[in-house]
Amino acid sequence: MKTLAIGWVYVLRILREPASLFFFFVFPMLMVFIIGIQFGGQGGRVQLGIAGDTTQSITDKITDNLAANEALELVFYEEQSEMLRAVERGAIAAGAVFPPQMAARIAVGEPVLIGFVSAPTGLGPQLQATVRDALTEVLMPYRAARFAVDILGVGFQDGWSLATTVVPEVELATVNLETVGEALFPPDLGRFDGGAASNLVLFMFLTALTGATAMVTDREMGLDTRIVSTPTSVVRLVSGYVAGQFGVTFFQGVYIMVLSLAIFGVDWKNLGGSVLLMMALSLAGAGAGMLLGSFRLSEAATIGIGVTAGLVMGALGGTMVPLELLPDAIRTVARFTPQGWAMLGFHDLQWDGSLIDIADNLGVLAGMGIVLAAAASLSVRRTLTRPS
Amino acid sequence: MISPLSSLSSRESPPVLRVEDLRKSYGEIKAVTGISFEIAPGENYGLLGPNGAGKTTAIQMIAGVLAADGGRVTVCGQELTTGTTTVKSHIGWVPQEIALYDRLSARENLAFFGRMQGLSGKPLATRVSEVLELTGLVDRAGDKTIKFSGGMRRRLNIGIGLLHQPDLLILDEPTVGVDIQSRTRILDQVAEMTSLGMAVLYTTHYIEEVERLCQRVGIIDHGVLIAEGTRAELVKTVGERDRVTIAADGQINAGVGQITALDGVHEAGATTDGIQMLVDDAAHLLPRIIESLTRSGVTVTGVEVEEPNLEAVFLHLTGRALRD
Ligand SMILES: Nc1ncnc2c1ncn2[C@@H]1O[C@H](COP(=O)(O)OP(=O)(O)OP(=O)(O)O)[C@@H](O)[C@H]1O
Ligand SMILES: [Mg+2]
Numbered sequence: 001m002k003t004l005a006i007g008w009v010y011v012l013r014i015l016r017e018p019a020s021l022f023f024f025f026v027f028p029m030l031m032v033f034i035i036g037i038q039f040g041g042q043g044g045r046v047q048l049g050i051a052g053d054t055t056q057s058i059t060d061k062i063t064d065n066l067a068a069n070e071a072l073e074l075v076f077y078e079e080q081s082e083m084l085r086a087v088e089r090g091a092i093a094a095g096a097v098f099p100p101q102m103a104a105r106i107a108v109g110e111p112v113l114i115g116f117v118s119a120p121t122g123l124g125p126q127l128q129a130t131v132r133d134a135l136t137e138v139l140m141p142y143r144a145a146r147f148a149v150d151i152l153g154v155g156f157q158d159g160w161s162l163a164t165t166v167v168p169e170v171e172l173a174t175v176n177l178e179t180v181g182e183a184l185f186p187p188d189l190g191r192f193d194g195g196a197a198s199n200l201v202l203f204m205f206l207t208a209l210t211g212a213t214a215m216v217t218d219r220e221m222g223l224d225t226r227i228v229s230t231p232t233s234v235v236r237l238v239s240g241y242v243a244g245q246f247g248v249t250f251f252q253g254v255y256i257m258v259l260s261l262a263i264f265g266v267d268w269k270n271l272g273g274s275v276l277l278m279m280a281l282s283l284a285g286a287g288a289g290m291l292l293g294s295f296r297l298s299e300a301a302t303i304g305i306g307v308t309a310g311l312v313m314g315a316l317g318g319t320m321v322p323l324e325l326l327p328d329a330i331r332t333v334a335r336f337t338p339q340g341w342a343m344l345g346f347h348d349l350q351w352d353g354s355l356i357d358i359a360d361n362l363g364v365l366a367g368m369g370i371v372l373a374a375a376a377s378l379s380v381r382r383t384l385t386r387p388s
Numbered sequence: 389m390i391s392p393l394s395s396l397s398s399r400e401s402p403p404v405l406r407v408e409d410l411r412k413s414y415g416e417i418k419a420v421t422g423i424s425f426e427i428a429p430g431e432n433y434g435l436l437g438p439n440g441a442g443k444t445t446a447i448q449m450i451a452g453v454l455a456a457d458g459g460r461v462t463v464c465g466q467e468l469t470t471g472t473t474t475v476k477s478h479i480g481w482v483p484q485e486i487a488l489y490d491r492l493s494a495r496e497n498l499a500f501f502g503r504m505q506g507l508s509g510k511p512l513a514t515r516v517s518e519v520l521e522l523t524g525l526v527d528r529a530g531d532k533t534i535k536f537s538g539g540m541r542r543r544l545n546i547g548i549g550l551l552h553q554p555d556l557l558i559l560d561e562p563t564v565g566v567d568i569q570s571r572t573r574i575l576d577q578v579a580e581m582t583s584l585g586m587a588v589l590y591t592t593h594y595i596e597e598v599e600r601l602c603q604r605v606g607i608i609d610h611g612v613l614i615a616e617g618t619r620a621e622l623v624k625t626v627g628e629r630d631r632v633t634i635a636a637d638g639q640i641n642a643g644v645g646q647i648t649a650l651d652g653v654h655e656a657g658a659t660t661d662g663i664q665m666l667v668d669d670a671a672h673l674l675p676r677i678i679e680s681l682t683r684s685g686v687t688v689t690g691v692e693v694e695e696p697n698l699e700a701v702f703l704h705l706t707g708r709a710l711r712d
Contacts, residue, residue, distance in 0.1 A: 005503045009489060016491040016532070222487035225453045226548075229481040230504035231473040385455045385470040 002232055006240020010214060011247050023207065028252045031203050032259045045073040048127055049083040049095030052115070058138065059098045065134040072130070080115075087117050094118035094127040106142045107156040109149070125325055196266050197274075197346035201281060201339050202319035204253050206310030208285025211245040212302045215293030224384060234384065238290060238377040242369075245286035253278035270349040273358055277345045280365035284338035287372025294379035318343045341365050402465060404429050404478075404556045404587040405450065410459035412445050412611075419445040421611040422459070427556065427589060427604075432582045434602030435591040436698060438710055442611035443591040444484050447560050450589070451481035464555055477505060480549035484560035486541050490534040494525050494544050497533060498551060505552035515551050522577060523547040539570030546574060550581065557581055558589045563597065575601060593710060595698045607702060614705050623696045626704040629654065630670035631694040632677070635662040639685035646684045647677050662690075670695075 014020040050063060054076065067074055075092055077083035083095040097115030099105075105112050114135065116128050141160070148159035218224045227237050257274060260266040268274045292306055314320060316330060317339025323331055334340030345361030403426040412420040420442040427433045437443050448454035450461050452468045452475075461468045466475045488497050498516045502508075507515060520526045523543040533541060546562055559578065563571045578601055582588055590602060598605050599619060606616045615622055636643065640658045647665065648656045652673050656665035663681070667673050670693045678688055694700070702710045 001508070002504060005500060009492065009500055012496075013489065013491050221490075222483055222485050223489065225448075226481075226483060226487040226501070227504055228470075229451050229453045229476060229479070229483075230501065231476045231506060232504050233473050385453060387454075 002236050003239045003243055006227070006237060007243030007247060010241060010244025013214065014248060023210075024248065024252070025255075027207070028203070028256045029259070031199060031256050032263065034199060046071055046127065047073045047075050047092040048131070049075050049077055049086055049092045050098070051077040051080045051083040051095060052098035053100035053102075054098060056098070056100070056102055058103045058142075061138045062098070062134050065137055066131065069130065084117060094131075096131050103142070106139070106146065107160075109146060126322075196260065196268070197350075198319040198322070198343060200253060200256055200278070201317070201342045201346070202310070202314040203256070204249050204278065204281055205285045205288070205314065205339055205342075206307065207252060208245055208249040208282065208289045209292055209306035209310045210303055211248060211286070211289040212293030212306055213299050214245070215241060215290060216297070216299045216302050219296065219384075224380070228384060234381040235377045238294070238373060238380055241290045241293070242283075242286045242373045242376070245289050246282050246369075249285050250279055250282035253282060270353070273349045273353070273355055274346065276355065276362055277342055277349070277358060277365070280362045280369070281338060281342045283369030284341075284365045284372065285369075287369040287376065288338070291372050291376040291379065294376045294383065296383050313337045314339050316340065323347075338365055338368050341368075401429050403427055403462075404431075404464060405589065406460075406462040407446075407450060408460040408462075410446060410449055410461065411457045412442075412449060412454070413457055418611050420449070423606075423608065423611070423613040424459075425606050425613060425616060427587050429555070429587055430582065430585045431604065432578070432588040432590060432602045434598035434605040435589065435608055436593065436595065436598050436605055436702070436710070437591070437608035438593055438708075441593075441608045443608060444560055445611075446608070447481070447558055447589065447591060451479055451558055452476055453481070477552060478555045479558060480552065480554035480556070481558045482546050482549035482560060482562055484564070486545045488533045488541060488544060488548075491532055493530050493532055494520065494536070494547075495529040497544060498548060501548045502551045507552060515553075519547040519551055522550065522580075524573065539566040542566050542570060543574065543577075546577065554586065556587045556589065560591050561593070562590075563592070563594065595710065598698060605698065607698070607705065609702075609706050615701065619698065622698060622701045626696055626700050627666075628696060629666040629668055630696065631664070631700065632667045632670050632674070633659070633662065633664050633692040633694075634677075634681070634688055635690035635692075636681065637687045637689065642684040643681040643686035646680045650676060650680060653677065667693075 014024055048066065050066075053059065054063065063074060066072055075083075075086075077086070077095070080097055083092070083097075086092045087095050095117050097117075099112060099114070102112050114131075116131060118125075118127060145156060145159040145162070148154060148162045149156055152159070152162075154162070215224070224237060228234060254275065257268055257271075257278070261268060261271075288309075289306070292302060292309070295302075297305070316333050317323075317337035318326060318331075318334050319339050323334055323340065323343060326334070334343070341361050341364045345358040345365075348357045348361070405427040407426070408424050409422045410420055410424070411422050412418075423442075423446060425433070435443050435446070445454065449456045449459075450468075452461070452470050452472060455470045463475050464478045466472075466478075468475045468479075489500070492500065495516060498519055499512060502512045502515060520529050523546065525540060525544060525547070528536065528540065533544060536544070542562065542565070546559065549557055549559070557578075562578070563574050566574070575597060578588060578590065582601070588601075590598070592598060602619075604616070604618055605622060606613050607622070608614070615625065640663060644656050644658055644663055647653050647663070650673070652668035654666045654668075656663060663686075665677075667677070674691065674693070678691070681688055699710055702708070
């Protein structure tokens with residue numbers, strides 16, 4: 001009861017403070033727009049340029065396959081140089097170049113090089129993976145036919161008929177195998193909604209950390225000391241703060257998620273799982289925020305450290321550049337950040353993961369929250385009654 | 389004001405508060421160096437001392453919000469430290485710095501701290517109303533405290549400490565920075581609490597407050613409790629003499645010579661604009677003093693008589709005025 005009372009007063013203060021209200025409602029609203037415009041249904045699709053010899057039946061198959069991806073819009077170019085300029089200008093995200101006579105060259109076992117260009121930043125790497133997936137699928141029977149030619153010593157035509165009768169059965173397995181290892185998004189993902197989750201995770205944790213300022217204000221007002229003068233333990237006090245900040249952060253998360261869905265049609269895939277992840281992340285964030293608040297720093301220092309830590313941890317946790325694109329070392333470090341665990345959880349959900357798949361993420365995040373809150377309690381107990 | 393009967397009976401019951409050899413240093417600063425005292429049920433005990441004497445430090449340790457370096461605090465027979473919780477319900481600590489939620493109304497502040505004291509439901513609602521009544525804030529109960537005047541905030545600050553009807557109310561300079569009316573009101577409130585049987589530990593550097601409210605007084609300076617007793621007991625330590633200051637012109641030295649010879653006049657001496665002396669009974673001797681002075685060629689322009697008080701006790705004990 002006392003914990004809830006302390007938590008409720010924590011929330012009430014924010015609701016009644018005009019400056020805090022801005023951060024509480026308007027800031028997340030900005031997030032909704034940022035996320036919505038980038039990842040919402042009305043947002044533009046990612047444009048992929050296609051150039052080179054596109055008159056071949058094999059290239060038709062590849063472009064059909066790519067066009068099936070709703071997130072992509074294909075733009076065909078007569079001239080390869082024209083497409084290169086478009087990539088340079090940022091008019092399109094990336095481009096692929098098909099050489100002539102691909103099928104014939106595959107038939108005689110000559111290597112076929114498909115060109116891929118993208119700007120160094122942006123969606124290039126994701127698109128490259130998407131194109132590779134499409135190629136893998138289309139080229140599968142050709143490769144199988146080559147295999148038959150090499151092993152059985154038959155001609156390409158015989159190999160081809162052999163391959164096309166056999167492949168439909170192995171195809172699925174083979175393609176899926178490659179997809180899991182290499183592709184960055186599920187083939188059916190409508191929008192690049194992983195980005196929406198990363199914005200959400202970054203924002204939620206950052207604001208939870210800056211919530212530490214509420215503890216700083218309480219300390220300056222002598223309210224924490226006054227609570228401890230009643231039959232209320234420090235653990236209760238800190239639990240109350242954590243509960244309050246948890247409520248604030250979780251509410252903001254749900255608010256962003258619901259509004260971005262309602263206004264912009266952002267696809268969060270698994271709403272239930274996402275809400276659970278946000279809950280666990282809110283707990284971890286609240287624990288971290290209250291630990292920061294227990295350090296008895298000034299308000300300015302608390303905000304400074306909170307924002308810096310939120311951004312650095314956010315970057316390490318893969319909220320700025322997807323974890324899949326980061327070096328192994330950082331991927332390891334990400335496992336020590338709440339953001340990293342949240343991102344991996346959202347990633348699982350996007351891959352049609354179930355609640356069981358994110359159980360570890362939920363557990364680790366909640367565990368982090370509890371450990372951080374316990375650390376905050378110890379820190380408050382030490383500093384509150386022993387001012388230096 | 390001091391009722392001998394009540395103080396007699398209260399001395400016989402076990403103390404509400406027992407403080408033994410309490411100590412606290414902040415680095416080099418020895419804020420409190422081994423103070424001990426007791427407060428009986430229903431007793432109003434004043435802790436009097438100048439700024440920086442260690443009053444707040446002592447009180448925070450007694451309230452269990454500041455860890456002591458050494459010593460022991462016992463409240464209603466149970467030891468109290470910063471780690472104990474249940475014993476704290478016997479205490480109502482009113483901090484020197486006002487501690488209220490700005491954005492909460494008076495009623496919400498009271499309800500919140502009432503919950504922290506373990507009250508809830510109807511008893512809580514009843515107490516909140518009673519305290520609003522007592523502090524004269526009924527009309528403003530729904531207003532956020534950020535809109536309150538300093539005096540109203542002070543009163544609410546005290547009200548929070550009274551909510552749960554503690555056995556011991558600890559007030560740390562509750563009248564600092566409030567106008568005369570609020571101050572009178574606060575003092576009346578405290579007196580009422582005492583009359584209802586609540587023990588009070590009252591710190592201040594205002595002598596009048598202690599003289600008006602407290603049955604016993606501890607004088608604290610540089611972290612040491614230098615004297616303790618009833619007002620009468622303490623005053624006795626400086627003797628029962630009145631301090632008489634006479635503003636005068638003329639043959640001052642001759643006048644001093646004359647009155648020194650009078651029975652009951654002590655330590656007479658010239659000051660920059662007159663004569664100062666200690667007198668056994670000013671009311672009785674004053675006519676003779678003035679007559680002697682006039683006869684020896686002194687023109688008396690003003691007379692001031694100070695009966696012995698705690699200020700004099702403090703001056704006597706420390707060689708300094710309480711307020712400077
Ligand atoms: N948190 C602190 N850190 C360092 N020194 C402190 C701290 N609090 C108090 N002191 C020092 O301890 C001594 C006693 O201070 P304290 O506040 O107890 O005095 P006080 O009698 O309550 O004074 P006042 O009448 O001004 O309230 C002072 O010298 C003060 O400077
Ligand atoms: Mg003080």
